[in-house]
Amino acid sequence: MTATTAAGVRPPFATVLVANRGEIALRIVRACRELGIRSVAVYTDIDASSPHVRAADVAISLGPSAERGYLDAARLIDAARAADADAVHPGYGFLSERPEFARLCTDAGLTFVGPSAETLAGLGEKLAARRAARAVGVAIVPGTLEAAPVSPEQMAGIIEIADRIGWPLLVKAAAGGGGRGMRRVDSKAELPGALATAAAEAEGAFGDGSVYLERLVEGARHVEVQLLGDAAGNVVALGERDCSVQRRHQKLVEEAPAPGLSTDVRRTLFDSAVKVAGAVGLQNAATAEFLVEPSGASWFLEVNARLQVEHGVTELVTGLDLVHEQLRLAAGEPLSQRVRDAGERAAEPDRHAIEVRISAEDPGRGFAPTPGLLTRWVSPAGPGVRVDAGVEEGTRVGADYDPLLAKLLVVAPDRPTALSRLSRALGEFDVGGLQTTIPFHRWLAKHEAFARGGVTLDFVATEWQPSDDRERARQQALRMAARAAMQAPDGGAPSILSPGTDGRSPPEPSGDRWGSAGRQDGVARWPTR
Amino acid sequence: MADAVTAADAMDGMTPLIRVATETDEPLELTMDELLALSDDRDPATIRPLDLRAGDRAAGIRRWEVVVDGWRFEVMSEDARRARLRDRARKGGASAGSHSRVTVRAQIPGRITRLFVQAGEGVEQGAPLLGVEAMKMENEVRSPRAGTIGRVLVSAGDRVELGQELVVVE
Structure with missing residues (x-):
């Protein structure tokens, strides 16, 4: 098939299978549509009516098991073959960084849209990545380069090493990610226990109990660099993202550029990231993560060899479409001039983008998951606003998958404008049926320290105390329910109020006065500040 | 007749008219004056009726989903006098143990x-x-x-x- 897009460009592939679900599957399907590529969605039973399934040209069932579903490599390969696909895009999470899956694709004659199986294997092993970075002269967070022994007999040796690294430190899983298999250790006495529990947790989560030690860099920010690489070994850094607003190692908010970072620090980060990428033979898209201290000193953490959840902020700042670029690179094309130009400009960005993750979690109860039925879903729009959502009204949010519902992204010429745009957009969000993380983001968008920029990784743990905020909202909710019950006559509550009876009607600029408010679609909307 | 008197009492602004409650916290009873005070209610908010549960209709209870500043609450509302009568009955009849x-x-x-x-x-x-x-x-x-x-x-x-x-x- 030699179809071309409306613009007459030849698509990099004829058919691509998207081995993922939710917002990222839809985002990749959209990119395929734009490039004239036939897209194949896959789904487990509970996702059968999801937006990503309807958006694709073809959809193939992975069967009833929600647990196995998107992790069932053999079944995905079969689906790709059945749909006559020539490539597989893994998205993020699930199988995206599993070298075995990349190899299975290649063996089946399918192009894996991502780095090679060898690169994935090298980067998935955090210790190998640390050694590779050090070998090319990039500063790594001080710590061990080999797995730490966890047996009691070897404890004296490891404590001596820990003393040299310095306290407090972190025990981390060599195969890890997402905070699992990670423990903070403040003193010698805690080390043996922390090593044992971290190793057990890592074994359970990743099937590999290797752990290592790393100094805990306090007062640091998480800054990461977006990379793209081609088959000839050229790698370009497309700018950084600051992801310091985290809760227990889970990112909540990401922005680009990192506020207050000097051009010099930025260039140093880009150089380091490109060096590490070169050392591991990176192709396609990846992200190098660093800790940045207030002094500007930076330490390499690890490379994520896939498209990141937060790739959109880089797209908004650079104007590129990273999924388009991924697909072209996977098809063997060299880095385009457009990408190289964006790399040239990356150290001096001329706009600011912020992303907030809208999840089915209750920020008032330690971000506990809140699965349920989305009875209403109206997302914001307007200038500088992008919403990547994997849900819609009527979606049942289950407990089987990640609680991410959507990403709200805003872009503006500068950070203050981006922040007020974020506030405006969050106010337009209208979600019913379950609690989301929106109150956290509304609080953050108005927070003085966040507005100044440069908050550190401990920000959420020390600053987020939602009880007063929530209680104020609850009092208003009670008053609103009381008024609504008084106005709407059916249902048993007395109806003795009418609009303007005593000249004390509320000042409502929208004009929907008392009497009509309750009847309008059963929905009353109070004025925005 | 009794209704008319009650309504007039309620309009004095001091008699609780309605009781509202979320599931986990203390309920609130509101008078006419409090109902009309909108001063604090400036955050973006939506309110929608929720489906009733078994027994709600007979008890005169209604349910609402209210989202204020992104915080979501399920609120039940009922006539304050009725709620007080029920409280009294419940207190009298509560069995030990x-x-x-x-x-x-x-x-x-x-x-x-x-x-x-x-x-x-x-x-x-x-x-x-x-x-x-x-x-x-x-x-x-x-x-x-x-x-x-x-x-x-x-x-x-x-x-x-x-x-x-x-x-x-x-």
């Missing part, structure tokens, strides 16, 4: 990962009872008050639905 029993229910559907307690064991308020895994995260269910574990109704590995009974604290 049952008042101290609390059944802990699942707040989220998921899988039981661990049990920290067994029947007969004493617990403090806030003590972890069991772990529920949902969306790849483990959440600890804690005891709502001090007491003795009466019954444990689930085992590790069980899948539980929203509202399912987990543990009885006596």
Whole structure:
């Protein structure tokens, strides 16, 4: 098939299978549509009516098991073959960084849209990545380069090493990610226990109990660099993202550029990231993560060899479409001039983008998951606003998958404008049926320290105390329910109020006065500040 | 006639007209004056009626979903006089023995990962009872008050639905 897009460009592939679900599957399907590529969605039973399934040209069932579903490599390969696909895009999470899956694709004659199986294997092993970075002269967070022994007999040796690294430190899983298999250790006495529990947790989560030690860099920010690489070994850094607003190692908010970072620090980060990428033979898209201290000193953490959840902020700042670029690179094309130009400009960005993750979690109860039925879903729009959502009204949010519902992204010429745009957009969000993380983001968008920029990784743990905020909202909710019950006559509550009876009607600029408010679609909307 | 008098009383701005409550916190009774005071209510908010539950209609109860500043609440509303009468009846008829029993229910559907307690064991308020895994995260269910574990109704590995009974604290 030699179809071309409306613009007459030849698509990099004829058919691509998207081995993922939710917002990222839809985002990749959209990119395929734009490039004239036939897209194949896959789904487990509970996702059968999801937006990503309807958006694709073809959809193939992975069967009833929600647990196995998107992790069932053999079944995905079969689906790709059945749909006559020539490539597989893994998205993020699930199988995206599993070298075995990349190899299975290649063996089946399918192009894996991502780095090679060898690169994935090298980067998935955090210790190998640390050694590779050090070998090319990039500063790594001080710590061990080999797995730490966890047996009691070897404890004296490891404590001596820990003393040299310095306290407090972190025990981390060599195969890890997402905070699992990670423990903070403040003193010698805690080390043996922390090593044992971290190793057990890592074994359970990743099937590999290797752990290592790393100094805990306090007062640091998480800054990461977006990379793209081609088959000839050229790698370009497309700018950084600051992801310091985290809760227990889970990112909540990401922005680009990192506020207050000097051009010099930025260039140093880009150089380091490109060096590490070169050392591991990176192709396609990846992200190098660093800790940045207030002094500007930076330490390499690890490379994520896939498209990141937060790739959109880089797209908004650079104007590129990273999924388009991924697909072209996977098809063997060299880095385009457009990408190289964006790399040239990356150290001096001329706009600011912020992303907030809208999840089915209750920020008032330690971000506990809140699965349920989305009875209403109206997302914001307007200038500088992008919403990547994997849900819609009527979606049942289950407990089987990640609680991410959507990403709200805003872009503006500068950070203050981006922040007020974020506030405006969050106010337009209208979600019913379950609690989301929106109150956290509304609080953050108005927070003085966040507005100044440069908050550190401990920000959420020390600053987020939602009880007063929530209680104020609850009092208003009670008053609103009381008024609504008084106005709407059916249902048993007395109806003795009418609009303007005593000249004390509320000042409502929208004009929907008392009497009509309750009847309008059963929905009353109070004025925005 | 009685209704007319009550309505006039209510309009004096001091007699509670309506009682509203969320499930976990203290209810609130509001007078006409309080209902009309909009001064604090400036945050973006939406309100929608929710489906009634069994017995609501007979009891004159209505339910609402209110979202204020992103915080979501399910609020029930009822006539304040009726609510007070019911409180009085309940207080009179409460049987000894049952008042101290609390059944802990699942707040989220998921899988039981661990049990920290067994029947007969004493617990403090806030003590972890069991772990529920949902969306790849483990959440600890804690005891709502001090007491003795009466019954444990689930085992590790069980899948539980929203509202399912987990543990009885006596």
